[in-house]
Amino acid sequence: MTFTRLKTVTLLVTCALLALSFPGYVNCANNGKKGSQPAAPAAPLEPEAVIEEVNAKQLEKLLADKDYVAVFWYARSCVTCDKVLAELEKIDDDTDSFGVDFVKINDKRLAKQYGIKNFPALTYFREKEPIIYDGDLMDEEGVLDFLTSLEAMDLPDRIEEVNAKILQKIIEDTDFVAVLFYKQQCRKCAKALQELENIDDEADQLGIGFVKIHDEALADEYNLGGLPALVYYRHQTPIIYEGELQREEDVLEWLVQNKSTGDEDDVIEDVTSKTLSTLISNIDNLVVLFYDHGNDDSMTVLEELEQIDDDCDKHGIQFVKIDDAKAAGDYGIDSIPAIVYFEKEIPNVYDGDLMDEEQILKWLLSQLERDEIEDVTDEMLDTMIKEGRVIAVLFYDNNDKKSQKVLEELENIDDECDALGITFVKIDNPEEAVEYGINKVPKLIYFEKGIPTIYEGNLEDEEKLLKWLTDQTSSDQIEDITDEMLDLIIEKMPHVAVLFYDKDQKKSQKILAELENIDDECDQNDIAFVKIDDDKEAKEWGIDEIPSIVLFERGIPHIYEGDLMKEDELLGWLVHQKRYSEIPEVTDEMKDKLVENTEHLAVIFYDKDDKQDMRILNELENIDDELEKEGIVIVRIDNAAEAKEYGLDHLPALIYFENKIPALYEGDLMNEDEVLEWLLVQKKTATIEEVTDEILVTLINEHEYVVVFFTGPCEPGETCDHTLNALETIDDELDEAGIIFVTTEDTGVAKKYNVKTYPRLVFFRNRDPLHFTGDLDDEDEVLAWITDDETLEIPGKIEEVNVKMLDKILAENDHVVVFFYAEGDKKAQKILNELENIDDECEEKDIDFVKTSDDDIDKEYDLPGLPALAFYRHKFRTIYTGDLMKEEEILEWVIDLHESTADVIESVDRKTLQVLINDVEHLAVFFYDDECETCSDILDELENIDDDTDKHGIQFVKSNDVKLAHEIGIFAFPALVYYETGVPIMYDGNLDSNQEVFNWILEQKADQSIELINREQLLEYIGTKDFLAVVFYKEDDPDSPRVLRHIELIDDEASEYGIYIVKMHDKLMAKKYGFRNPPGLTYFRKGKYINYDGDIDDEEEVLDWLTSPANMEMTDHIEQVNRKMFEKIRKNSDYVAVIFYSDECKQCPRVLAEVEHIDDEADKAGIDFVKIDDKLMAKEYGVFALPAIVFFKPTSKEPVIYAGDLYEEEQILTWLITQKDPSGDVIEDLEGERLVHLIEESGSIAVYFYADGCEQCTKVLEELENIDDDCDKHGITFVKTRDFSVADGYGVHEYPALVYFEGGIPNVFEGELSEEEEVLQWLITQKTEDRIELITRQMLETMVEETQYLAVYFLPPERKGKQPAFCRSFCSPSSLKESNLTTTTTKHSSSQFVQSYISRKRKRIQKQDKINCNICDQILEGLELIDDECDVFGIHMVKIQDPQLAKRYSIKTFPALVYFRNGNPLLFEGDLQNEQSVLEWLIDDDNRELADEIEEVNERMLDRLMAESTLLVVFFYDDDCAECEEILEELEEIDGEADMFGIDFVKIASMEAAKTYEIVNIPSLVYYRKQVPVLYDGDMHQHDKVITWLTSQDVFEIKNEIEEVNRKMLDKLLEENEFLSVFFYEHNHPDSIASLEKLENIDSETDNLDITFVKMADSRYAKKWGVTKLPAMVYFRRRFPSIYRGDLLSEDEVLEWLRKNRFRQPELNIFMYALIALALAFVVYTAFLLQCFKPAPPPPVQHPKQS
Secondary structure (H helix, E strand, O other), X not given: OHHHHHHHHHHHHHHHHHHHHOHHHHHHHHHOOOOOOOOOOOOOOOOOOOOEEOXXXXXXXXXXXXXXXXXXXXXXXXXXXXXXXHHHHHHHHHHHHOOOEEEEEOOHHHHHHOOOOOOOEEEEEEOOEEEEOOOOOOOHHHHHHHXXXXXXXXXXXXXXXXXXXXXXXXXXXXXXXEEEEOOXXXXXXXXXXXXXXXXXXHHHHOOOEEEEEOOHHHHHHOOOOOOOEEEEEEOOEEEEOOOOOOOHHHHHHHHHHHHHHOXXXXXXXXXXXXXXHHHHHHOOEEEEEXXXXXXXXXXXXXXXXXXXXXXXXXXXXXXXXXXOHHHHHHOOOOOOOEEEEEEOOEEEEOOOOOOOHHHHHHHHHHHHHOOOOEEOOHHHHHHHHXXXXXXXXXXXXXXXXXXXXXXXXXXXXXXXXXXXXXXXEEEOOHHHHHHOOOOOOOEEEEEEOOEEEEOOOOOOOHHHHHHHHHHHHHOOOOEEOOHHHHHHHHHHOOEEEXXXXXXXXXXXXXXXXXXXXXXXXXXXXXXXXXXXXXXXXXXXXXXOOOOEEEEXXXXXXXXXXXXXXXXXXXXXXXXXXXXXXXXXXXXXXXXXXXXXXXXXXXXXXXXXXXXXXXHHHHXXXXXXXXXXXXXXXXXXXXXXXXXXXXXXXXXXXXXXXXXXXXXXXXXXXXXXXXXXHHHHHHHHOOOOEEOXXXXXXXXXXXXXXXXXXXXXXXXXXXXXXXXHHHHHHHHHHHHHOOOEEEEEOOOHHHHHOOOOOOOEEEEEEOOEEEEOOOOOOXXXXXHHHHHOHHHHXXXXXXXXXXXXXXXXXXXXXXXXXXXXXXXXXXXXXXHHHHHHHHHHHHHHOOOEEEEEOOOOHHHHOOOOOOOEEEEEEOOEEEEOOOOOOOHHHHHHHHHHHHHOOOOOOEEOOHHHHHHHHHHOOEEEEEEOOOOOOOHHHHHHHHHHHHHHHHHOOOEEEEEOOHHHHHHOOOOOOOEEEEXXXXXXXXXXXXXXXXXXXXXXXXXXXXXXXXEEOOHHHHHHHHHHOOEEEEEEOOOOOOOHHHHHHHHHOOHHHHHHOOEEEEEEOXXXXXXXXXOOOOOEEXXXXXXXXXXXXXXXXXXXXXXXXXXXXXXXXXXXXXXXXXXXXXXXXXXXXXXXEEEEOOOOOXXXXXXXXXXXXXXXXXXXXXXXXXXXXXXXXXXXXXOOOOOEEEEEOOOOOOOEEOOOOOOOHHHHHHHHHHHHOOOOOOOEXXXXXXXXXXXXXXXXXXXXXXXXXXXXXXXXXXXXXXHHHHHHHOOOEEEEEOOHHHHHHOOOOOOOEEEEEEOOEEEEOOOOOOOHHHHHHHHHHHHHOOOOEEEOHHHHHHHHHHOOEEEEEEOOOOOOOOOOHHHHHHOOHHHHHHHHHHHHHOOOOHHHHHHHHHHHHHHHHHHOOOOOOHHHHHHHHHHHHHHHHHHHOOOEEEEEOOHHHHHHOOOOOOOEEEEEEOOEXXXXXXXXXXXXXXXXXXXXXXXXXXXXXXXXXXXHHHHHHHHHOOEEEEEEOOOOOXXXXXXXXXXXXXXXXXXXXXXXEEEEOOHXXXXXXXXXXXXXXEEEEOOEEEEOOOOOOOHHHHHHHHOOHHHHOOOOOOEEOOHHHHHHHHHHOXXXXXXXXXXXXXXXHHHHHHHHHHHHHHHHOOOEEEEEOOHHHHHHOOOOOOOEEEEEXXXXXXXXXXXXXXXXXXXXXXXXXXXOOOOOOHHHHHHHHHHHHHHHHHHHHHHHOOOOOOOOOOOOOOO
16 A cells, blocks of 8 residues: 555656646646636547548448548648638547547649539538538537437438447437337347338328437346337437338328427417428327417417416317418418417418417317318419329308308218218319319319319218219219310319210210210220310310310420221221320410410421321431420411411421520431431521511510511522621520521511611611621621611610620620619519609710519519619619609719729629639638627728729729628638639738738749640651640630639649640641540640540649559559659558659669569559659658658558568569568458348358357467468358357357358368368368258248248257357357356456366266167158258258257157248158158148239249149239239139139249239239230229239130140130030040140131130040040030040041031930930830829719619
């Protein structure tokens, strides 16, 4: 004790002396604080947390290995990156503790792939799914919260995986969290997880977080019991879900219910629009209060309703509120506050007093108790119809007595409608009724799949209405609709077939009756079929002939021109039109509608009676698909009158409409490629459209600015044609200014506007013409004239401009007033009338005044609202805030701004700043934040240099748009960015010194570092420079300065790599090196060149490309690099070998020559080899003698120096490879998911299970290391593991143990593990020979569940056959625990205890007499012989030694064999020593098949059945298919019946098998008759139809082959067929075989005679029909038999006999004749006897008198 105290005192004194010895450190700590605060404690000696730098390859590996990775993207040119990085370094340790790996990377190309355009940036990868952080990167706490938040981890349709640390934080930060605790490799867990994934999004929308965790230790800590388990945390309080986790709907409902009951405050929950939608879908009884937080009435109502919230909860009614005007509008709520009650998604609006909460509660409870027809709004109705529900809608008027009476009657059938699946609602909305063509109420419409049908009967007779509704649900009639309904259906449905008819017309009635037959088929093909009896609507679509069919495909009509009476042809046409694209025929009315509603439309005018026109049309059909892909709709019209309206005198003709503006095609219509090219050019580029006079008049009337080039009659090659081609060059500029440019050869309109000479150019401004009088051949002059302000301006009027024209005006004019307004706004029109009064005054001051009303103009120009007035001075905007109706005040405000001079740095908005960056060559932007304390002072200083920058042609502006700053990578304020030709450079100096700032800006402006060279210099530099980059550009290209500026930014850094950058504007040299249209970059490496194909505007990407080791490598020799190059290589390569040398070194050349021999081998091994001539750099890495080889690897900061013989290249190569992978000869240690995945995926793998603290395990492992390489040679992967959970999963409880897996199937090694040769031989045997695997109980349970056919050989309990049990039992986990307990109570070491225990047990085992079961061995050897055959039949055979498990299957004697068929056991009771009988028993169909159950088969068994079964039905399905289970239940009903007909019925859930047998759709039912497949295309849910189909003669028959039948099938055929011929025969009988071969030749002839011909190998059944000798032929005529007595080998005689019998009375054999004769004889004899032995009549009784 004294010694301990002395030691403590000594330590304290030492620490004090150390502190006094380094006063600087103390002073520094004190200076770091303001005031007299105590010094901070000394920093720990641990290294600072640094975010690891990675390259692209390392990042890819990291993302593959880790679930959560945060990536910080930075760039060289980014000044703020370092500041941001410094902040993020502070949370690196915290992210590690949460299991998030934090790395940084400088790779612009890779960044672009992940959507990163600005730097710095942060991407968070969650299970490889990226999300970009858009918050403030300087707020490290905010970043940490984001990385560990539930929102960041949220993945669509997936429950996020978390670890314990993140889970704890989520529970603390989130009010409502559902946590699924589960185990890996647990089927029940996987199934529950799969179901719960379906409600993840709904839970998110409800504000309930949903995560999963596989932490069994944590689950045990919470005492959760068996997994999976669901725990719901409400405000950190957990509740365990007790229900069935696989019922996701119940889980979601439970979560929602507990969410409301878990609220601590009795308040109504506020929800979002998305959450509300989810609640409506999932909650049966929901009350929604739509309110406005800023509205007093809403808040008063809310206070009242809070009092009944708990009462609603008690009655199972969920109460929520929403403050969202748009959501209210979506549900048709016009007045707020409002209450809507949703019962099973059906809404009902409360129209009572909202201030009376008692009345509201009473109403809500009444809604629960009684069923009444719900009232809905028009928006609610639209939603229900859109969802495709079956709805009955009563349109009524609440104030109409008849409506009230009808409503009372219809309430009586509401429940019956619910039972029919019909939602019954009512709506009091006249406008909505009119939309559906209802002018008089009450009226009822029935909707099914969005298609409406009007009820025409008496609404007061509810019984008739109910019957009609019932008929509608079951009938297949084509629905009748109104014209308004038709418009709605065409708009909402992609494919609609419409029959225009007249119900009083006989032809229409007849056709309608035919078309009813194809209504269902149309439904199956997703084509809505409706009919309409409306002549007016038909005429609107140009339908003149009734009846007619029109198919609308996404609104585009196709007219059917075939025979409507042939419904099959019509159905084929409808399906064909849906599947294949053809040019539809339209009427002129259809064409007008398409022009109005379609952005890109091509119309072919033709004459269908002209053969040439039809040929052209056929050619153009070839380009229909390409046009559809490009979004161009093409139609055809046969209407000469309509063509003339467009001025088309000659047909065929093509007009292209773009936004209703037409262009005439004048090329060759027979050349479809030319037509396609022209149409694509029209769509993608602005061209001068060719129009006719008729089209031109329409354009002038409808558009503000139209330029017309009147050519007059103009032939190719004439002056007008050349002029037109020249004017094409200015069409794009005019299009950008919003001016339409067209040309015409017609002269009608030209004459109207006094055009007398041609060609002539006329500019129409709001229909006002202005003639061009200049030189038409000078397109620049034409452009200048058209876009001149004086030309555009219309005197005395404020010009209306579009967005394009406005941008142009703002770019070209210094002073502009713009009035922004919404079209149709009456207030705006009044303001405009006032503003017209000051237009002239503004014009006098040279101020342009314009107005614009384009859509979304307020968003485009970042306006607070409309209408708005803004004054632009030199592109800088000032918004007027006064009264817009006072024009005099506005004029005064405009003039004041116009005459004032700006002495301050101009503030700009986002739109203006973007314009300035693009348009101003030299621009300085000061970014600041309103919350920044120092920004205002710095801004005051910078105001002093504003004028100076102006003098140097540099514009200085400021912006407080923080969001824009973040977008360009600025997170710290203030910041200064200099833009030259749009290229940014960030200032990283002191902003407090305005002189330093000014000097820096001037330096940037003056920086012109790239040398301009000519052709001679280029040739010289190519020969003298190792690395030369040449930028080719065009002098006259406006983009060239920007491109060159980007390259100048990397010039200095490139020179550090030894790369010299020059520029050149020689077009011939650019063309020579592959750049016909510069700019371009060519890179010369010792004369060899490559061209850059990336983004030349991205200077960092260019630099990365130039300095890439792959691009800098010039030869196949070891590359010589400098320090900078080496740093780059080191960063991008994991393994680098460097040979340091010097020209002064005598040994170096020889060593270099030797090393060159292994360069390629090193490269193949993934090692980059370079050489460096730099002594100083060599010394930095500890190299003091040259030459020397140094190896760099990523796992070590310090390199390794080679100390071997430098002249032995093989030795050097071996050393390099060993350094790269020093663990090459060690068995790899794996655990968890990686191990399980490897077992499942690897073909052959041996897993050594061992435990810590087990000496025997260690010794065995050392021995097994010796055979690791041998295993690799034989293709066997060898791994080791200490993962007890994986071991338990495979039933391994004793250690050490070796399990061999082949294809995922385990086999336990039973021998001596310390004998590595024996182990190796066993493994090779397992790999090369197909052996019966030894498994454990857990393995068997898994295999029984997962394997369809499994044969298990149970070994006797006496058969030990295992390696030393003394080690196994002791090294099990339980024994290890006991061992640990023992060591705590005794002084003896654990090793002594182990040795003593092992010694005793070894002696006991050695004394045991090992019983050898010779019979068992013989049986096992026999079973090994049939193992391969079993595999062929898909039967897996294993062996097991588990007496307790054997008892479960009633096994009392050993050995025994149990056959599991889809988990059902069957015990073999035959002779196990006869392996052939075992095999026959296993593959026997009677043993394979299960009673009343369709057998599950695997691929091999299916192949075998295909080969052996003549009649086989296969149900292909998927385990995850919900529908499949229902179908299987139906099909099980007919399995037994199919067996009776001799049909094998099986099922298989294998995508590989489906692919092998070319099954496209799952589920599918396929009938194989002698391997010939027939696909069932009916409803598989109806088993009676399936069995009828299977046993039908059409399916049963095989052409040119006599079908085999059994008794059941023959009886069915006799019932169904009048004429049937049966060939009775014996298997393997020569006569039968010979006869059958002959009879096969007449099978088709018997079909022609309508005689069904079958064969049957059943001698007992043949005797029933009088057949005593086989083979024989019996002919049945209406079940009456005739036996053929002739020669069966003469097929012609047989055929003749059958033909005679077919057309005459059946032949009776002797037996039949005898039978008939006997019957007749018996009848005659009986009559004779009756007559002969008739007793004599008694004599008459005498009269008494006679007597």
